[in-house]
Amino acid sequence: MDEQPQWLTPVEQDAWRSVIRMYERLGARLARCLQSESCLSGADYAVLVKLTGVPDGRMRHVELARSLEWEKSRMSHQISRMAKRGLVVREECPEDGRGAFVVITEAGREVIAEAAPRHANAVRRLFIDPLTPGELGTLACPADRIVEHMEKQS
Amino acid sequence: MDEQPQWLTPVEQDAWRSVIRMYERLGARLARCLQSESCLSGADYAVLVKLTGVPDGRMRHVELARSLEWEKSRMSHQISRMAKRGLVVREECPEDGRGAFVVITEAGREVIAEAAPRHANAVRRLFIDPLTPGELGTLACPADRIVEHMEKQS
Numbered sequence: 093m094d095e096q097p098q099w100l101t102p103v104e105q106d107a108w109r110s111v112i113r114m115y116e117r118l119g120a121r122l123a124r125c126l127q128s129e130s131c132l133s134g135a136d137y138a139v140l141v142k143l144t145g146v147p148d149g150r151m152r153h154v155e156l157a158r159s160l161e162w163e164k165s166r167m168s169h170q171i172s173r174m175a176k177r178g179l180v181v182r183e184e185c186p187e188d189g190r191g192a193f194v195v196i197t198e199a200g201r202e203v204i205a206e207a208a209p210r211h212a213n214a215v216r217r218l219f220i221d222p223l224t225p226g227e228l229g230t231l232a233c234p235a236d237r238i239v240e241h242m243e244k245q246s
Numbered sequence: 247m248d249e250q251p252q253w254l255t256p257v258e259q260d261a262w263r264s265v266i267r268m269y270e271r272l273g274a275r276l277a278r279c280l281q282s283e284s285c286l287s288g289a290d291y292a293v294l295v296k297l298t299g300v301p302d303g304r305m306r307h308v309e310l311a312r313s314l315e316w317e318k319s320r321m322s323h324q325i326s327r328m329a330k331r332g333l334v335v336r337e338e339c340p341e342d343g344r345g346a347f348v349v350i351t352e353a354g355r356e357v358i359a360e361a362a363p364r365h366a367n368a369v370r371r372l373f374i375d376p377l378t379p380g381e382l383g384t385l386a387c388p389a390d391r392i393v394e395h396m397e398k399q400s
Contacts, residue, residue, distance in 0.1 A: 098366065098367060098370055099363070099366050100366055100369065100370065100374065103379070103382065103383075104370075104374050104382060106386060107374075107382040107383065107385055107386040108369055108373060108374070110385070110386035110387075110389040110390050110393075111373075111385055111386065111389050113389070113393055114389035114390075114392050114393050115269045115273075116315065117315070117392075117393055117396055118392065118396070119269075120315065121396060161270065161271070161274060209253070212252065212253050212254055213252060215254065215262055216252055216254065216258075217399070218392070218395070218396055218399075219262060219265075219392060220254065220258050220262070221395070222388075222391050222392050222394075222395035223388050223391070223392070225257070227384075227387075227388045228257065228258065228261040229257075229261065230381075230384040230385075230388065231261060231264070231265055231384075231385065231388055231389075232260060232261040232264035232265065233264075233381075234376070234377050234381045234384070234385055235264040235265050235267070235268035236264050236268070237376050237377070238268050238271075238272065238372070238373060238376050238377070239264075239267055239268050239271055240376075241372070241375070241376035242271055242272070242275060242372055245371070245372075
């Protein structure tokens with residue numbers, strides 16, 4: 093490895109640890125809430141939210157994977173599990189060569205309709221309430237910049 | 247459910263999405279870097295860092311789980327996998343009733359010594375570089391408050 097290590101300064105290290113710790117705790121807590129209140133994993137929730145946001149609740153498998161930035165194999169396992177529980181169905185369409193669709197079922201719509209307000213309450217309680225309105229912006233703005241910067245590097 | 251849903255306002259929703267998106271992208275990218283540069287998962291890395299920070303690289307299994315906020319079963323699977331690869335060993339101590347120790351091996355120390363500077367470079371490139379020094383502080387401060395608030399609620 094030619095690259096010289098540039099160790100983080102104590103200030104950088106602290107900022108990095110704070111941000112990572114927040115994400116880990118918040119992620120774990122929200123996942124527990126989703127599971128206990130709505131019997132959904134974070135992944136189930138993310139898929140159902142995506143599908144309720146598109147016409148007819150219907151999206152190509154590959155597009156769904158791309159929009160969530162998941163590997164195709166992870167998406168396949170996820171969709172198989174959700175199909176077994178009746179939350180989505182997979183619609184093959186061999187004729188057009190662009191792969192199967194994933195479609196939300198009526199049961200899936202009912203589950204997400206119940207889960208979404210509970211999840212919003214949890215996000216408000218855990219993430220919004222402790223912050224002032226100004227701080228919300230000071231979190232969002234550098235977060236967007238980090239993502240843009242990352243996209244330029246890929 | 248008695249609680250009334252309090253939907254997020256558009257500003258709150260945007261901030262929440264920005265923060266979550268940053269976290270997901272950053273986590274995925276850093277995980278890929280760790281895997282391709284050092285053949286470690288994020289979990290492997292977290293365990294090795296913890297163990298290098300304690301005397302003799304030795305920690306009780308339960309304490310290690312607590313310090314990373316993992317379930318005991320997740321920690322057991324993780325340690326089994328790492329032990330197979332020779333990165334750690336498990337030392338049983340049936341006499342004192344407080345459970346096994348996990349100890350980093352010489353090979354584990356070599357792996358983390360190689361991985362750490364690469365990981366620091368990746369964190370700098372992806373997270374520190376796009377931010378001004380002032381922004382680092384403005385990220386850390388609300389992040390700490392969210393964690394404190396969460397701890398009071400549990």
